[in-house]
Amino acid sequence: IEKHYSFSSQYKWSGVKFSKDVVIKSDSTNSNHRAGNWIFGAPEFVLSKEQLQKFQKYIDRKTAAGTRLLVVAQTNTDITHAAKLPQDLNIICFFEIEETIREHAKATFDYFAKQDVNLIIISGDNPVTVKSIANKAGISQLDKAIDMSQISDDEDYYKLVKEYQMFGRVTPFQKQKLIKALQDNGHVVGMAGDGINDVPAFKIADCSVAIASGSDAAKASADIVLSNNDLSEMIPTVCEGRRIINNIERAAVLFLTKTTYMSLLAFLFIFIDQRFPLFPIQMTLLGSGTIGIPGFFLSLMPNNRRVEKNFLKRTMSTAFPAGVTATIVVLLHQFNVQRISMPIELGSTITLYILLLISLSVLWLACRPFNKYTISIWLFSLSIVLIAIFFFPDLFFLQRIGINGIKYMLVLLGIILILFYSMRKISNKFIFSKINQT
Structure with missing residues (x-):
C-alpha cells in the first residue's frame, strides 16, 4: 500500500x-x-x-x-x-x-411524538434512503427532505429548519449550523449520534446522547452515553429527568417560602425592640414538619409531568407572596402582642400557628395535582403538626389559646387569605411576568 x-x-x-x-x-x-x-x-x-x-x-x-x-x-x-x-x-x-430496525424503535419514536417532541433526522446519507428507513422505523410524520450537499454555505439555516424535517448528505459543520438554527427558533435541542462527525453538533446541543458502541470522541463529547446501545433507554432517562426536575421544583417552593419569611423577619427584628417571635424548638417543628420531611418524600415521588420553562418564576410566584404574607401577618401580630401585653409564650404560640398555616397552605399547593402519594404526604405533614400541638405542647413551649385566641386566629386566617391572594396576583402581574428564563 x-x-x-x-x-x-x-x-x-x-x-x-x-x-x-x-x-x-x-x-x-x-x-x-x-x-x-x-x-x-x-x-x-x-x-x-x-x-x-x-x-x-x-x-x-x-x-x-x-x-x-x-x-x-x-x-x-x-x-x-x-x-x-x-x-x-x-x-x-x-x-x-x-439497515436493521431495532425492536423498540417504533415504540420509542411514538412515545416522543406523543410528548410533542419534534423529531428531526440529520444524516450524512442519501436523503431518499434516510426517508425510507425513517418510514420503516415508524417516523411517518417527516414529509420534507433535503440534500444538504446542494446547499451553499451562505444559505439561511433559520428558514431551512422551519421548512424541512429530514436532512441528508450533511457535513459535520452543517449539523452544527442546523442545531444552532433550531435553538435560534426557540427549541431546546437534544441530539443523538454515534460518530466523530457528530462531535461539533454535540458541543452546542442542549443535551447530547451517544451510544456505547460509538466513537470515543462522540462518547467523550456527549452528556449521556447509552451503555446498552438502545435508544429506547431514552424513555426511562427522560422520565427520571422529569421526576428529578419537577420534584426539585416542588421542594424548592417549600424551602424558598421559609427562606423568604425567615430572612425578612430576622432582618426586621434587628430594628424592632422585641425578642424574635419564635423559640428555636418551634422553628424545628416548623422546618421539619412542613418543609424537611414532606420535601424529602416529595423528592422521591414518581412525576412524569412535562418539564416547563421559567423554573424561577414558577417557584417564586408562590414562595415570594407566601413569605411576604407571613412576614406582614407576624408583624401585625407582634404589634398586638405589645399593645395588649400578651405573654411571651402565648405570643410565640400564635406566631408559630400563623407560620404553620401558611406553610401547610404552600405544601397543599406544591402537592397539586393530587394523587394517592401527594395527598398522603400532606396528611402526614398535618399529622406531625397536630401531634406536636396536642401531645407535646410543653416540649414546643405551646400555650392553650382558648376561645378568644381561636377567634383571634380566625381573624388572622382571613387576613392571611386576603393578603396571600392579593400578593400573588400583584407579584405575578408586576414582577414575575417579566421573568423569562428556563
Whole structure:
C-alpha cells in the first residue's frame, strides 16, 4: 500500500493506492488486486455523470427501498484533489447495505411524538434512503427532505429548519449550523449520534446522547452515553429527568417560602425592640414538619409531568407572596402582642400557628395535582403538626389559646387569605411576568 485516502464527510469517499499488483490467495480462489487507486464511497460523489446516468435507475430503486449503496471503483490516474476524482474510474462492484430496525424503535419514536417532541433526522446519507428507513422505523410524520450537499454555505439555516424535517448528505459543520438554527427558533435541542462527525453538533446541543458502541470522541463529547446501545433507554432517562426536575421544583417552593419569611423577619427584628417571635424548638417543628420531611418524600415521588420553562418564576410566584404574607401577618401580630401585653409564650404560640398555616397552605399547593402519594404526604405533614400541638405542647413551649385566641386566629386566617391572594396576583402581574428564563 503506497497511500491511504481518509474518509471525508464532505466528499463521501475513502480509498487506498497500491503501488503494484497484489494477489491475495485463499482456500478456493486467488484475487488479483490491480495497482492504482481504489475508491470506496457514495455513488453520487464517486461516479462520473455518464456512469451515474447508466446506473441511475438501479440507484434510485435501491435508495427508495432504504438500501445504502456504496461503490468500489479503480483507476490508474493520480488523484490530485478529493473533490475531482478521475473520469476513467472502472466500476468494480456495488455494496448494498440493509439497515436493521431495532425492536423498540417504533415504540420509542411514538412515545416522543406523543410528548410533542419534534423529531428531526440529520444524516450524512442519501436523503431518499434516510426517508425510507425513517418510514420503516415508524417516523411517518417527516414529509420534507433535503440534500444538504446542494446547499451553499451562505444559505439561511433559520428558514431551512422551519421548512424541512429530514436532512441528508450533511457535513459535520452543517449539523452544527442546523442545531444552532433550531435553538435560534426557540427549541431546546437534544441530539443523538454515534460518530466523530457528530462531535461539533454535540458541543452546542442542549443535551447530547451517544451510544456505547460509538466513537470515543462522540462518547467523550456527549452528556449521556447509552451503555446498552438502545435508544429506547431514552424513555426511562427522560422520565427520571422529569421526576428529578419537577420534584426539585416542588421542594424548592417549600424551602424558598421559609427562606423568604425567615430572612425578612430576622432582618426586621434587628430594628424592632422585641425578642424574635419564635423559640428555636418551634422553628424545628416548623422546618421539619412542613418543609424537611414532606420535601424529602416529595423528592422521591414518581412525576412524569412535562418539564416547563421559567423554573424561577414558577417557584417564586408562590414562595415570594407566601413569605411576604407571613412576614406582614407576624408583624401585625407582634404589634398586638405589645399593645395588649400578651405573654411571651402565648405570643410565640400564635406566631408559630400563623407560620404553620401558611406553610401547610404552600405544601397543599406544591402537592397539586393530587394523587394517592401527594395527598398522603400532606396528611402526614398535618399529622406531625397536630401531634406536636396536642401531645407535646410543653416540649414546643405551646400555650392553650382558648376561645378568644381561636377567634383571634380566625381573624388572622382571613387576613392571611386576603393578603396571600392579593400578593400573588400583584407579584405575578408586576414582577414575575417579566421573568423569562428556563
